[in-house]
Amino acid sequence: METILVVNAGSSSLKFQVFGIAGGLNRLLKGNLEGIGTAPHLTIKSASGERVLTEDFPSDIVPDLPAAMRLVGERLRERHQGQLIAVGHRVVHGGPNHIRPARIDEGLVRELERYTPLAPLHQPNNLAPIRVLLERRPELVQVACFDTAFHRTHDRIADHYAIPVHYFEEGVRRYGFHGLSYEYVAERLAEIAPNVGGGRVIVAHLGSGASMCALNAWRSVESTMGFTALDGVPMGTRCGQIDPGVLLYLLMQHRMSASQLQDLLYKESGLKGLSGISNDVRNLLASDAPGAMLALDHFVYRIGLNAGALAAAIGGLDAFVFTAGVGENSPIMRARIGEKLGWLGASLDPARNEAGDVLISSDRSKVAIYVVPTDEELMIARHTLALIAAPITGTNGPNSRKVGYDS
Numbered sequence: 098m099e100t101i102l103v104v105n106a107g108s109s110s111l112k113f114q115v116f117g118i119a120g121g122l123n124r125l126l127k128g129n130l131e132g133i134g135t136a137p138h139l140t141i142k143s144a145s146g147e148r149v150l151t152e153d154f155p156s157d158i159v160p161d162l163p164a165a166m167r168l169v170g171e172r173l174r175e176r177h178q179g180q181l182i183a184v185g186h187r188v189v190h191g192g193p194n195h196i197r198p199a200r201i202d203e204g205l206v207r208e209l210e211r212y213t214p215l216a217p218l219h220q221p222n223n224l225a226p227i228r229v230l231l232e233r234r235p236e237l238v239q240v241a242c243f244d245t246a247f248h249r250t251h252d253r254i255a256d257h258y259a260i261p262v263h264y265f266e267e268g269v270r271r272y273g274f275h276g277l278s279y280e281y282v283a284e285r286l287a288e289i290a291p292n293v294g295g296g297r298v299i300v301a302h303l304g305s306g307a308s309m310c311a312l313n314a315w316r317s318v319e320s321t322m323g324f325t326a327l328d329g330v331p332m333g334t335r336c337g338q339i340d341p342g343v344l345l346y347l348l349m350q351h352r353m354s355a356s357q358l359q360d361l362l363y364k365e366s367g368l369k370g371l372s373g374i375s376n377d378v379r380n381l382l383a384s385d386a387p388g389a390m391l392a393l394d395h396f397v398y399r400i401g402l403n404a405g406a407l408a409a410a411i412g413g414l415d416a417f418v419f420t421a422g423v424g425e426n427s428p429i430m431r432a433r434i435g436e437k438l439g440w441l442g443a444s445l446d447p448a449r450n451e452a453g454d455v456l457i458s459s460d461r462s463k464v465a466i467y468v469v470p471t472d473e474e475l476m477i478a479r480h481t482l483a484l485i486a487a488p489i490t491g492t493n494g495p496n497s498r499k500v501g502y503d504s
């Protein structure tokens with residue numbers, strides 16, 4: 098059986114999934130090697146969640162991502178009979194020019210390494226497994242799928258910061274992230290609601306990382322994230338939008354170093370910083386501490402505010418979509434956010450919301466409200482398959498990839 102491997106490499110974990118391709122994409126395995134360099138632990142499950150393998154390793158056996166990639170490759174070869182024909186990688190940054198996934202070669206890796214200063218916490222991790230496979234399996238097709246690519250349909254005006262324009266040319270511009278998630282959701286909407294979904298839509302990807310995207314006619318027009326994945330709505334531990342004057346204050350008055358500031362903004366802020374309790378919405382909902390209430394109220398308020406800005410970018414709103422951990426699983430948070438959309442003519446149906454239906458707006462709502470579970474891995478597998486199937490035309494944009502797939 099021919100298979101595609103999807104790899105999503107982070108700072109201390111390597112997540113992967115295996116898809117069969119016969120008769121459409123078919124998820125076979127999901128795995129995670131976490132605790133890389135500290136307490137490596139490998140889990141492999143079947144697509145339906147049954148455990149296939151768990152294994153612990155001494156930290157010196159899996160000290161880094163290259164070692165993790167080699168180990169995962171070995172285990173998959175031992176346990177899995179499929180014939181691997183391609184690997185699709187999540188790569189956070191494709192820079193200003195990549196508008197679609199790209200087949201990987203040495204030249205592309207060198208180019209993508211140049212974007213490391215733009216995403217220092219993610220890009221090197223994403224590229225490490227690619228390097229290992231280029232060395233060990235040079236004949237294997239590898240495809241880079243960028244979180245930024247889906248947003249390259251933005252008007253140039255939207256992607257500027259109002260600082261001297263040469264910084265834009267240097268790469269200091271608004272890129273937007275979570276693009277693979279938005280692209281997947283756009284494709285699902287094309288199936289669920291082809292008419293409404295092709296209009297003016299806001300998708301709220303609310304997970305531990307959170308952002309929102311305005312779509313018009315399936316294309317990304319605006320995103321709350323910008324130069325980095327720090328901007329926009331507050332997240333589990335990231336601050337979201339902040340006055341740059343605050344950063345100057347912290348640098349000058351608190352004499353913070355750049356790395357202290359980085360830690361503060363990425364790891365100690367957002368829901369965690371505001372509540373002083375947790376970065377997890379579930380814990381905050383379960384707590385009656387004032388900090389928990391403050392954090393959730395602020396989260397909901399900022400999402401409402403950003404919805405207004407995004408609606409302005411697309412001149413109104415036909416549909417609003419919830420996705421990712423909070424959006425998919427929390428009727429309470431959906432209801433609270435839904436209330437903030439009331440002025441746009443949106444109203445939730447409480448029973449549909451509680452049941453987690455696909456369409457959760459009331460019959461009288463002027464805005465259709467949907468819950469659409471995201472699937473970034475399937476999106477990567479689709480792109481990888483499409484690039485193998487049509488290496489010259491490639492794929493990009495929600496209307497242009499109709500290679501036979503299935504989940």
Ligand code: ADP
Pocket residue numbers: 303304305306333376377378379421422423426427
């Ligand atoms: P990631 O950004 O890591 O992919 P997810 O999209 O899986 O994250 O979202 C994880 C977050 O979703 C958790 O931190 C938690 O706050 C939230 N979450 C998951 N399930 C629920 C739930 N039932 N109620 C509220 N929040 C939830």
